[in-house]
Amino acid sequence: MKVEAFIKVLNADFYTGVPDSQLKPLCNYLRAEYGIDPKHHVIAANEGNCTALAAGYHLATGKIPAVYMQNSGEGNIINPVASLLNDKVYAIPVIFVVGWRGEPGIHDEPQHIYQGQVTVKLLEDMDIRAFVIRQDTTMEDVSAAMKEFHYVLSQGKSVAFVIGKGGLSYDGKVKYANDNTMSREDIIKHIVKVSGEDPIVSTTGKASRELFEIREANGQSHKYDFLTVGSMGHSSSIALGVAINKPQQKIWCIDGDGAALMHMGSMAVIGANAPANLVHIVINNGAHETVGGMPTVASKIDMVAIAKACGYSNAVCVDNFEALDKALNQAKTDNELAFIEVKCAIGARADLGRPTTKAVENKEIFMEYLQDIS
Known part of the structure; x- marks a missing residue:
């Protein structure tokens, strides 16, 4: 519909959420209609954040x-749904719009x-009554469901x-763009060149x-x-976990701004533990690009200042390849926790493929390699 x-x-008249490719029509409409307006539309850091x-x-x-959110975000809403919204607590009604990735019978990653x-x-387990909208669902179908939902909502349920x-x-x-010049793929090529045979953990x-593909x-x-093909926000x-248990081996993390924002508390934990062998790189294009390009707040905050406040001893921001190579090579040779924010353009190759190996195969060969270098 x-x-x-x-x-x-x-x-x-108020929408908040985390963008999803399945919900791209909704996200683009909200962007076109409201932009980012705290009165009507806020893109949150994670799904629990937008629920609160x-x-x-x-x-x-x-x-x-x-x-609104992808179904992968259901885990992030369990706590606020159960202990804040629930009708046995504060009885706060919310309409959730959930993008159904991995729907049974439909091929997905x-x-x-x-x-x-x-x-x-x-x-259902969270006592949230659901109605599924598919390609052949009509406005009349949705209107009838919403009519039934009005009573549920009036009881303080979601x-x-x-x-x-x-x-x-x-x-x-809707066109999403910024003023940065470096492409993410080229940035990763430079990281691969400098990191050599060091292990890399990359974000979803x-x-x-x-x-x-590189x-x-x-x-x-x-x-x-x-x-890390799933678990957005957890690659760092x-x-x-790898760096702490392989202290003699340099470990690199390729992160994204949306992912870093989603669970930013992990940066405080990293800084407090301060593994001298970890290099945390946040490629920041200020966008949830993988799911359509909706903006994040990362272009409006000082990621380097945050990293330093969390305890990263070496934190820099770069916006060109000369500065990037200098920062990467310094992180390679230094014996201290490093944070590199890389300003990045929005966009990727139209023919960008997906990993052809199974996730379990990726895990197994990575673990074998970590054992070999111990």
């Missing part, structure tokens, strides 16, 4: 907010398969519209896809890399 019709049925923000909106206005299987069940593939459409065009999305193009083994913690 057209996203404009869906918005009309919801009749909400929605609760605050309801407390202040008495109105019912809408929260491995990180979405199990999540897709349990998407509706998780909502509801969800689960959006299957092609469930929403939007004809408007296009960064890991590009790293995989290794293929170079004729290199994939044993050097752990591709994975890298920390």
